[in-house]
Amino acid sequence: MNDIQGSYTIAAADYHAILKDYHRADPFETGALDYFAAVVPEGPVGDLGCGTGRITAYLAGLGLDVFGLDLTPGMIEVARREYPELRFDVGSLFELPLKDGELAGALAWYSLVHTPREELPTAFAELFRVLRPGGVLVHGFKTGEGNRPLTKAYGHDIDLQVYMYSVPDIADLLTTAGFVEVATLTRTPLPAEKDAGQAALIVRKPATP
Template sequence: MTGTIDPEAATYLDKTRIAYDEVAADYADLLRDLHAEATWDRAVLSAFAEVVRGPVVDVGCGPGRITGPLARLGVQVSGVDLSPAMVEVARREFPGLRFSVGSMLELDLADGELGGLVSWYSLVHTPRSLLPAVFAEFCRVVRPGGHVLLAFKAGDRKRTLTSGYGHDIDLDVYEHPAELVIDLLDEAGFAERMRLVRAPEEFEKQAQAYVLGVKRG
């Protein structure tokens, strides 16, 4: 995607960047072992690692808590995040992997450069009106036959966080209906390969969704 970011996108990007710069270190400490404890997360990521071929980018990678496990599964993966502070933590936690600062609306990647792309709860702060632009950008950078894996909060609600990870923040959180996400992916150029919507567990308050799409050739 090229050109000037519209005001709605600019506001969402600024709010997200500021909030995660603020909480980066504590976020990494609090969620460090979450993946190891999450049965469904491990199952979905393992399946993705089996089907994907070629380089993968973890978009909205945060401190690398999913990038690292993907690398251990043998995936050729790097990470991109909007927050410079998150990228700094990721580089420290996983010095053997490559992390860079960037936006999911304008990825610094060539057309068809990737064999796969992961967006692991990075859509949770994305307004629904911007999802088509995000998925179009994902489709641009993934080659035909390549895969996109999304994890997100399933539902139809928006709320605003004023505190998180021990800090005062101002951050919108969106739930997205799984059917809508699949329809928008289809419009962008991805065919559905797998969907899983599961009930909330432990500290979760809503259902969680995983969607795997393949770019049509």
């Protein structure tokens, strides 16, 4: 089973307390996000699957015109409370409440970590749809093979599956969706990461069809 909304509603407040400053301790995150911020065109940026808004706030601090969207109302409630100066909405990455070509940039920063492979093409097609020509996407995910259950995290009993993918597999899916590669950043697992490495693929929607 994979109860994303229920699990993150239960864990939202503690999730934020534990992870709100995580990027400050992990140069992989700041390296990928800073690179994305440097190459994304001027215009609105969607942090799609924003959780409690920590990455949204970081990018706003870099000067991006960014808003957050997440599937779980409990996560959005925390985000609005913690970062009242920013915009946060409830919505699904699979049916984004955005117009075609509305965004200059988008993040799926571990937003699809609970998504099985057969559903990824739908998500990538939706991300492609909402980006304008020349728009940039950064997709962060765990590297490895298969999936594992996550039944306890952030101090709570939860019901999630965590999916891991190879970089070539995700790159192929993004290419099939229409994107072209800009940059790829990977790192090996830390001791606490249970053999799952990390990857960030930065891709661009072609400027012309």
